[in-house]
Amino acid sequence: MSKASKSNKTVLSAEEKQRKKRRTAIVIKRQIPFYILMLPGLICLAIFCYMPLPGILVAFKNYNWREGILGSPWVDPIFKNFEFFFESDVAFRTTFNTLFYNIIQMVLGPALAITVAILLNEIRGKVSASVYKGAILLPTFLSWVIVQYIMYALLNPGRGIFSSVFGIDANFYMEPSYWRVIMPLVYLWKGFGYSSVLYVAAISGINTDYYEAADLDGASRWQKIKYITLPMLKPTFMILMLMSLGNIFRGGAGDWQGFVTATNDSGMLYPATDVIDSYVYRALRTLNDYGMSAAASLYQSIIGFVLVLVTDRVIHRIDPDSSML
Amino acid sequence: MKRKVISLLLTGVMTMSLLAGCGGSTETTTSESSAGTEAAESTAAAESTESAETTDSADNGDVVEIDFYMSSTPFNDQERVMEKANAIIEEEIGAHLNIFPLADYTTMQLMIDTGDEWDMCFTSNWLGDYYGNAQKGAFADLTELLPELAPETYNRIPASLWEGMKVDGKIYGMVNYQIFGSSKRLGLRFREDIAEEVGFDWQSVKGMDIFDALNKIETEYLAPAMEAHPDMIGWEAQAGSNLFTQAQAAQFFNSEYVGDSVVGSIGWINYDDPTTVFNQYASEDFMEYCKIMRRWYENGYIPADAATVTDTSPDRQAGRYLFEVALGWPDDIDFPLDKAMSMVTDINAAPAVEVSLTDLVMPAAAGPTAAVAVNSNSANIEKCVELMELLNTNDELYKLICYGEEGVDYSYDEEGNVVYTDGGYFINYNDYQIAQSYDDEGFDRVPMAQNDRGKQSEEMYAVIYEGDQTAEASPLSGFVFDPSNVQTEIANVTAVVNEMLLPITTGSVDPEETIPEFLDRLETAGASKIVEEKQAQLDAWLASK
Numbered sequence: 001m002s003k004a005s006k007s008n009k010t011v012l013s014a015e016e017k018q019r020k021k022r023r024t025a026i027v028i029k030r031q032i033p034f035y036i037l038m039l040p041g042l043i044c045l046a047i048f049c050y051m052p053l054p055g056i057l058v059a060f061k062n063y064n065w066r067e068g069i070l071g072s073p074w075v076d077p078i079f080k081n082f083e084f085f086f087e088s089d090v091a092f093r094t095t096f097n098t099l100f101y102n103i104i105q106m107v108l109g110p111a112l113a114i115t116v117a118i119l120l121n122e123i124r125g126k127v128s129a130s131v132y133k134g135a136i137l138l139p140t141f142l143s144w145v146i147v148q149y150i151m152y153a154l155l156n157p158g159r160g161i162f163s164s165v166f167g168i169d170a171n172f173y174m175e176p177s178y179w180r181v182i183m184p185l186v187y188l189w190k191g192f193g194y195s196s197v198l199y200v201a202a203i204s205g206i207n208t209d210y211y212e213a214a215d216l217d218g219a220s221r222w223q224k225i226k227y228i229t230l231p232m233l234k235p236t237f238m239i240l241m242l243m244s245l246g247n248i249f250r251g252g253a254g255d256w257q258g259f260v261t262a263t264n265d266s267g268m269l270y271p272a273t274d275v276i277d278s279y280v281y282r283a284l285r286t287l288n289d290y291g292m293s294a295a296a297s298l299y300q301s302i303i304g305f306v307l308v309l310v311t312d313r314v315i316h317r318i319d320p321d322s323s324m325l
Numbered sequence: 326m327k328r329k330v331i332s333l334l335l336t337g338v339m340t341m342s343l344l345a346g347c348g349g350s351t352e353t354t355t356s357e358s359s360a361g362t363e364a365a366e367s368t369a370a371a372e373s374t375e376s377a378e379t380t381d382s383a384d385n386g387d388v389v390e391i392d393f394y395m396s397s398t399p400f401n402d403q404e405r406v407m408e409k410a411n412a413i414i415e416e417e418i419g420a421h422l423n424i425f426p427l428a429d430y431t432t433m434q435l436m437i438d439t440g441d442e443w444d445m446c447f448t449s450n451w452l453g454d455y456y457g458n459a460q461k462g463a464f465a466d467l468t469e470l471l472p473e474l475a476p477e478t479y480n481r482i483p484a485s486l487w488e489g490m491k492v493d494g495k496i497y498g499m500v501n502y503q504i505f506g507s508s509k510r511l512g513l514r515f516r517e518d519i520a521e522e523v524g525f526d527w528q529s530v531k532g533m534d535i536f537d538a539l540n541k542i543e544t545e546y547l548a549p550a551m552e553a554h555p556d557m558i559g560w561e562a563q564a565g566s567n568l569f570t571q572a573q574a575a576q577f578f579n580s581e582y583v584g585d586s587v588v589g590s591i592g593w594i595n596y597d598d599p600t601t602v603f604n605q606y607a608s609e610d611f612m613e614y615c616k617i618m619r620r621w622y623e624n625g626y627i628p629a630d631a632a633t634v635t636d637t638s639p640d641r642q643a644g645r646y647l648f649e650v651a652l653g654w655p656d657d658i659d660f661p662l663d664k665a666m667s668m669v670t671d672i673n674a675a676p677a678v679e680v681s682l683t684d685l686v687m688p689a690a691a692g693p694t695a696a697v698a699v700n701s702n703s704a705n706i707e708k709c710v711e712l713m714e715l716l717n718t719n720d721e722l723y724k725l726i727c728y729g730e731e732g733v734d735y736s737y738d739e740e741g742n743v744v745y746t747d748g749g750y751f752i753n754y755n756d757y758q759i760a761q762s763y764d765d766e767g768f769d770r771v772p773m774a775q776n777d778r779g780k781q782s783e784e785m786y787a788v789i790y791e792g793d794q795t796a797e798a799s800p801l802s803g804f805v806f807d808p809s810n811v812q813t814e815i816a817n818v819t820a821v822v823n824e825m826l827l828p829i830t831t832g833s834v835d836p837e838e839t840i841p842e843f844l845d846r847l848e849t850a851g852a853s854k855i856v857e858e859k860q861a862q863l864d865a866w867l868a869s870k
Contacts, residue, residue: 064461066440084813088820089849157629173633174833266633267824268833274824283820285431289812290438 059294081295090270090279095249098275102248104184105191109244110237112192117199118225133200136193144261147186151262173264176272183273186262187252195240202236203229238315238322245311246304251275276300389420389708393697394433395447395758397426402750406729413722418711424726426755437463440702445709447758448498448698450586451572455490455693456805459497464698465706468496474707475499475714481765483507485798489692492805498696499713502761504768506789507691508796510654511576512681513538514666515546516647519557520678523549528658531680535568535577536610538682539617542648547626550647558645559626562618562831564637565667566650569611569830572690573652576683578610581799583859584806586690588826589819591852592859596686599800600867602860604852607844615829615836622832631831641668644675654792656681660785663778670745685792689801695757716760720770727756728772741776763790804866811858814851821846 054069059081061072075081085091116136123129139147154161155172162168172178210228219227247253256277263269280296316323400406403424411421427433430453433446437458448455448464458464471479479487482502490496515527525546530538547559560566568574572586580593583602593605605611621627626647628634640646644666656679657664666675699709716723728735729750738744745751756762756771764770768786773779808815825843828834 066462080813084816087813087851088817089846090820171629173630174828264633267826268632268828270824279820282823283816289816292812292816 055294056298058290059298061291063290063294075291079295081291082299084283084292085276085280085296085299088279088283090274093271094274094276094279097272098249098251098277100180101183101187101251101275102244102253105187105253106241106244106248108184108188109192109195110240112188113195114199114230114233114237116192116196117203118229120196120200121203121229122221133193133197137197138193139190140194142190144257147190147258148261148264151182151186152264173266174268176269179263179269179272183259183262187255187258190258191255198240199233199236202233206232235322242308242312242315246308248307249276249300249303251277256281387419388415389705390423391420391444391705391709391712392423392425392442393445394425394427394436394443395755396428396430396433396452397753397755397758398428399426400424400750400752401748402729402734406725406734406750409730410722410725413719413725414712414715417715417719418708420705420708420712422712426752434458437700443700444703444705445697445699445712448693448696450690450693453698454587455498455696455698456492456585457808458698459492459495460805460807462701464497465701465703465709466495466497467499467699467710468494470707470710471496471499474710475717478714478717478761481717481761481763483687483793485687485802486692488803489689490696491803498693498698499710500692500761501695501697501757501759502763503695503757504762504771504786504789505653506786506793507694508685508687508789508793509573509576509652509683509691510681510685510792511573511683512651512654512656512679513542514649514651514677514679516550516666517676517678519550519554519647520546523553525550527678527680530682531656531658533682535682536613536617539614543617543621543626547621547647548624551624551626554647556645557647558628558640559621559647560618561637561641561646561649562621562627563631563635563827565641566646567827567830568614568650569605569826571650573688574650575605576686576688578605578608579683580605581686581688581801582690583801583863584804585808589815589822591818591847591855594801594863596800600863602856602863604847604856606840606847606852612836612840615832615840618830618832619834619836620832627832629833632828632833635827638668641666644669651679651681653679654681654685655785655788660781660788662781662785685796687793687796687798687802689799689804691799697758697760713760720764723760723762723770724772727752727759727762731772735772737775740774741779742774743772801863804863806859806862808858811851811855814854817850818847818852818855821850 057069058072060074060078061069061081062075063069063072067073120129120132120136123132152160157163157169157171157173160172162172163170170178172182206229210232211224214224214228244253250256252258252275256275259273259275259278260281263273276296277300280293284293284296312323403426407422407424414420414422433443433453435441436443437446447453448458450456455464478499482500486500486502486507487496490498490500513530515525520527523546525542527546530541533541551557551559565571568577570588572582575581575586575593578593578595579597580595582590583592583594584590591604591606592602593608594600594602618627622629622631646666649667658680663672664677664679665672666677669675697713699706703709716726724731728745733746734749734751735743735745752759762770768783773782821843825839825846829836829839829843
């Protein structure tokens with residue numbers, strides 16, 4: 001009896017499978033135009049993100065270009081290239097700094113960006129709105145070298161604006177503690193414009209019916225923001241958050257040059273400004289040891305990758321709609 | 326859509342784990358791992374054959390293109406001068422020379438490491454990593470080609486310099502021997518006018534111990550001079566006059582770097598005990614020097630931002646330094662000659678006098694102080710050597726490339742002094758990277774003042790050449806350090822030195838507090854391992870001699 005029903009089930013499911021297969025074939029056929037639209041992006045992804053992947057091998061090799069990536073001898077022991085970072089006395093310091101600045105960035109960045117996005121959205125004048133948007137976005141496109149000189153003009157002891165105009169007599173480039181505040185400020189100033197533009201786009205995507213309904217119910221501006229705009233921004237916020245989490249072990253969330261240039265690369269500031277990337281850059285730039293550089297980068301990538309996956313699973317548990325996978 | 330993302334990510338994970346699998350099996354690189362890497366292998370192979378083909382093709386044409394890379398900011402008017410220069414080169418040896426000045430010379434190292442196409446490049450032990458690249462096999466072996474194809478280049482200069490170029494007994498670069506010589510006798514350079522103004526007897530420091538000299542200068546020269554000229558800078562503590570980053574300055578302490586002398590190198594020997602390697606930062610000399618710098622910093626002789634402003638050329642050009650390290654000799658006691666402070670073109674703006682403190686030594690690193698290497702993968706290695714011989718023997722060509730056209734880019738004023746035309750062709754004082762400026766038939770290769778001063782210079786250069794022939798060779802001549810066993814330690818030590826050395830040597834921090842911390846961190850980073858490794862290699866080298 002039980003045997004019969006079992007076989008019956010398998011027959012059924014086989015049929016169902018066939019039907020399902022046909023259905024997917026139809027769906028795929030219908031979606032061909034979309035796949036074609038996706039193609040350029042996929043090709044770029046393949047070329048820039050997947051083709052260089054075998055380069056990861058360099059992290060385990062004593063690389064020299066003559067024999068190439070595959071021909072170069074393996075290092076012995078196999079994790080020797082990783083030793084350099086973990087054996088250094090600054091492994092803790094740089095990891096701490098990296099996390100310190102990135103966490104500040106992850107908390108304050110979106111808060112500032114969302115606030116500004118909502119404010120921008122409330123501006124009714126078209127011209128003034130675009131002027132503000134442009135002004136906020138401008139620092140994002142300044143190169144770090146320009147930022148370095150702007151800061152130097154402000155902070156230079158004796159000749160800088162802070163000391164000559166405001167009479168603040170501090171040698172900023174020699175006192176690390178100031179930079180615990182300066183660096184987050186600079187990164188916020190440089191980065192929030194970009195993400196607030198993303199949020200502005202997300203806000204303009206919200207169906208206006210909600211707001212009209214709220215108006216009818218007599219909701220105040222603040223109530224509309226609190227009960228409509230903010231909840232609707234949650235998916236955008238989550239995705240941006242997950243993406244920045246993947247970069248949490250990278251100095252300045254991947255844009256680490258600021259820690260080298262904005263500080264004038266002053267050795268005395270390293271206790272507060274040295275992040276993993278700037279340390280690796282400084283230690284290996286003159287050595288041309290590609291194995292060790294690749295190892296440091298692989299370590300950061302793997303941790304970032306694992307963190308993204310784990311967080312996404314956690315988010316999925318709490319709120320399935322907001323997770324990416 | 327969501328599913329697509331998942332599958333893409335999964336592929337990513339799989340690729341990662343596959344590659345990690347490769348990593349795990351060192352000895353047994355079995356079929357499973359090779360399957361994963363096959364694709365990459367074929368692309369790599371394709372790439373290498375491609376590059377080989379393109380380098381070969383150059384030989385077919387009548388005129389051989391030779392690409393020469395050097396470290397410099399771009400030249401003014403390069404096209405005009407190179408066109409004239411190439412007319413000569415094409416006629417003489419059938420080659421066409423392209424000079425590429427690189428503002429950031431790390432680009433050259435990247436080109437070397439990635440197997441890019443280049444034919445010749447400037448190299449040295451302080452810029453361009455001569456020893457490292459020679460050991461890696463990036464440079465062509467010229468030991469046999471040199472005497473055959475470039476006899477003048479080879480025979481003109483002291484044999485001890487070629488000895489210093491040897492890596493495992495082979496020569497990988499052509500020395501750009503300069504008229505200002507290779508043997509070293511270090512000294513100090515003062516502002517002549519200011520020394521006179523404050524009544525400082527600069528001649529009195531001749532041959533003095535460096536610390537006695539610095540202390541004497543502080544009270545008799547720096548203090549009154551800084552009072553009279555508060556806008557001047559006492560001492561360029563961060564760069565050229567930093568006795569612990571300026572490689573040659575070790576001689577002030579009767580010492581020399583062992584093997585390498587880039588920033589971050591650990592390990593000196595003392596000439597009195599040339600078989601023992603020691604950590605120079607743990608020496609008493611370092612502490613004493615830094616204490617003096619600290620005093621000068623607190624007195625304002627060293628500017629407050631010295632540790633962070635590392636480009637000192639604007640201050641040098643403005644003639645703001647009161648005194649600095651002089652790497653040249655003979656000094657103004659043995660051979661008085663009008664000169665200016667470094668990077669000052671107008672002698673009257675900042676007249677200078679020099680006085681020597683040390684003995685005359687031919688350092689081990691004298692050979693690769695300035696040299697030209699040939700790419701071991703170049704299709705035209707022999708042509709490159711011929712070109713160097715031409716540059717070293719054809720005075721007209723050398724002068725054209727280094728100084729431009731006479732009457733257009735430089736000329737002689739009524740007094741016979743050399744005047745460079747504003748905005749004319751100018752290679753930013755990098756003539757030493759191009760070729761030898763020495764010529765045993767006289768000193769025609771450098772535009773010399775056509776007056777008494779010019780004659781004086783020639784006499785001085787003759788003295789220097791004589792000195793090079795007789796200078797005592799360093800006990801380390803011919804020793805090459807192979808850093809491969811201590812790469813990890815060198816990386817970490819370099820990072821520590823980069824972080825802490827400038828604040829300490831500019832006096833920005835208290836040395837009594839910071840130096841012990843610096844030494845602790847150097848120790849953790851592996852400084853003593855490097856010293857031991859150098860000692861072991863030096864012992865082996867001494868034993869084999």
